[in-house]
Amino acid sequence: MSEGSSPVLSGKGRPTPSRKQAEAMNARPIVGSRDKAAIKEQRRQQATARERARLGMMEGDERYLTPRDKGPQRRFVRDYVDARWNIGEMLIPMMLVVLVMTFIPGIIQVISLGVIWAFVLLAVLDAFFLGVRMKKILGNKFGEDKVQPGFRWYAAMRAFQFRPLRMPKPQTKRGNFPK
Numbered sequence: 001m002s003e004g005s006s007p008v009l010s011g012k013g014r015p016t017p018s019r020k021q022a023e024a025m026n027a028r029p030i031v032g033s034r035d036k037a038a039i040k041e042q043r044r045q046q047a048t049a050r051e052r053a054r055l056g057m058m059e060g061d062e063r064y065l066t067p068r069d070k071g072p073q074r075r076f077v078r079d080y081v082d083a084r085w086n087i088g089e090m091l092i093p094m095m096l097v098v099l100v101m102t103f104i105p106g107i108i109q110v111i112s113l114g115v116i117w118a119f120v121l122l123a124v125l126d127a128f129f130l131g132v133r134m135k136k137i138l139g140n141k142f143g144e145d146k147v148q149p150g151f152r153w154y155a156a157m158r159a160f161q162f163r164p165l166r167m168p169k170p171q172t173k174r175g176n177f178p179k
Contacts, residue, residue, distance in 0.1 A: 057168055
C-alpha cells in the first residue's frame with residue numbers, strides 16, 4: 001500500500017440476500033389492496049355504477065348511451081321509428097308461425113314459405129322507404145349537409161327489432177311523431 005491511501009474496505013458489511021428474500025422485499029400487490037372488505041366494497045360500487053348506467057341507457061339518458069346512440073339526430077330517428085308501425089318488428093313472430101306451419105305436410109308448407117319470403121320482402125321495402133323518408137326529414141330539420149351518416153341502417157335495425165326489446169326503450173307512443 002502507498003503511504004497516502006487508506007486501506008480498501010471489502011464487502012458491504014452484510015450477507016447477500018437470497019433470491020427468495022430479495023423477491024419478498026420487492027413484492028407489492030399488482031392492483032389495489034388484498035383486504036377482503038375493500039374488495040367487496042369496490043365490487044359493490046362497481047355493481048351500483050353498472051346498474052345506474054343500465055337504467056340510464058334504458059331511459060335514453062344521453063350520458064349513458066353508446067356512441068352509436070348519442071346525439072339529437074339519433075334520438076330523432078329513434079323517436080320517429082318508435083312512433084310508427086313497422087312491418088319488420090312483426091318478422092320474428094311471423095317466422096314462428098311459419099315454423100309451426102312447416103310441420104304440417106302438404107301444400108301448407110309451400111304456402112307458408114312463400115308467405116314468409118313475401119313478408120321479408122315487405123319488411124325490407126318498408127325499411128328502404130323508411131330510410132328515404134328519414135333522409136328527407138333529417139335534411140329539413142338539421143340541414144342537408146349536417147345529416148349523420150349511417151342513419152338509414154340505424155333506423156332499419158331499430159325498425160326490425162321487436163318493440164319491447166329495443167334499447168334504449170321507446171320514449172314515444174305510437175302515432176306521436178317527433179316535430
